[in-house]
Amino acid sequence: MSTTTLDKTGTAPASAPASARRVRRRGERGPLGVALLHGGLAVASLIALAPVAWLIYLSLGPDKEDYLHPGGIAGKASFSNYTFVLEHTGFFEWFKSTMIVAVGTTLIGVFVAATTGYAVSRMRFPGYKPLMWVLLLTQAFPIAILIVPMYEIFSELGLIDTYWALIIINCTTAVPYSAWLLKGYFDTIPFEIDEAGRVDGLSPFGTFFRLILPLARPGLAVAAFYNFITAVGEVAFATTFLLDDSKYTFAVGLQTFVSEHDAQWNYMAATAVLIAIPVSVFFYLVQKNLVTGLTAGGTKG
Numbered sequence: 001m002s003t004t005t006l007d008k009t010g011t012a013p014a015s016a017p018a019s020a021r022r023v024r025r026r027g028e029r030g031p032l033g034v035a036l037l038h039g040g041l042a043v044a045s046l047i048a049l050a051p052v053a054w055l056i057y058l059s060l061g062p063d064k065e066d067y068l069h070p071g072g073i074a075g076k077a078s079f080s081n082y083t084f085v086l087e088h089t090g091f092f093e094w095f096k097s098t099m100i101v102a103v104g105t106t107l108i109g110v111f112v113a114a115t116t117g118y119a120v121s122r123m124r125f126p127g128y129k130p131l132m133w134v135l136l137l138t139q140a141f142p143i144a145i146l147i148v149p150m151y152e153i154f155s156e157l158g159l160i161d162t163y164w165a166l167i168i169i170n171c172t173t174a175v176p177y178s179a180w181l182l183k184g185y186f187d188t189i190p191f192e193i194d195e196a197g198r199v200d201g202l203s204p205f206g207t208f209f210r211l212i213l214p215l216a217r218p219g220l221a222v223a224a225f226y227n228f229i230t231a232v233g234e235v236a237f238a239t240t241f242l243l244d245d246s247k248y249t250f251a252v253g254l255q256t257f258v259s260e261h262d263a264q265w266n267y268m269a270a271t272a273v274l275i276a277i278p279v280s281v282f283f284y285l286v287q288k289n290l291v292t293g294l295t296a297g298g299t300k301g
Helices: 031-059 080-088 091-122 128-140 143-157 163-187 191-199 204-215 217-233 236-241 250-257 265-296
Strands: none
Touching: 031 265, 080 091, 080 265, 091 128, 091 163, 091 204, 091 217, 091 250, 091 265, 128 163, 143 236, 163 217, 163 236, 191 204, 204 217, 217 250, 217 265, 236 250, 250 265
């Protein structure tokens, strides 16, 4: 036999609705907020991908004037531009030169930035605070002002038309930002790790290489990617300091398709698509650590 519980007034309470409304947690978005968020992300993705898709589409036009009439490319699309670039240009020499400069910049730049960021994060030597601001100050000088004195310096050192010139210059551009990034990331690593290393008899360098660097892998991945794309995309210094066409990087090689009286935009578009391949591969290799490194590096500092 069923019983009914009476309230203080002697009447039975109203039964709860069959499908009770779920209580929204604090910070949780409602259906409208979720829809707006996903819609905004979709629009942003389309805006970011549209230029890339357009470049790929233009690279399929076999004639150099097809960019003026893009609607006709669909009916005659081909990979002839890619074949020409790979077989009749210095693409593979450009690729070799670019990889030498980019990998050299990445290895040297990340090493210098990591040691600088770690020193400022952990050591209190005279001038450690001004050091980081001086690094930022170096980024305030326009490239046009730096080219002439840098050319004179490298000419005296015999580094004109060498890869070392570009590697050094790219490091001067990439190291300041990378040092700030890694300094912020090292700040998130507890000091107890360093103390444990000293207790175990490790030197400061041993602690840095054996304990700190493995923990800072996400930050190192971000710094490496930034150094890599900086070296791949640098144009002004590469155009000035590289004289031998066999040492041209991608950025300089692209300019060979444009002259005073002619512009082969179809070949340039195809080359640009091919250039994106090694950058995409490098991004794929480090992308697992990129988001962690970008967010963690800004939590303290």
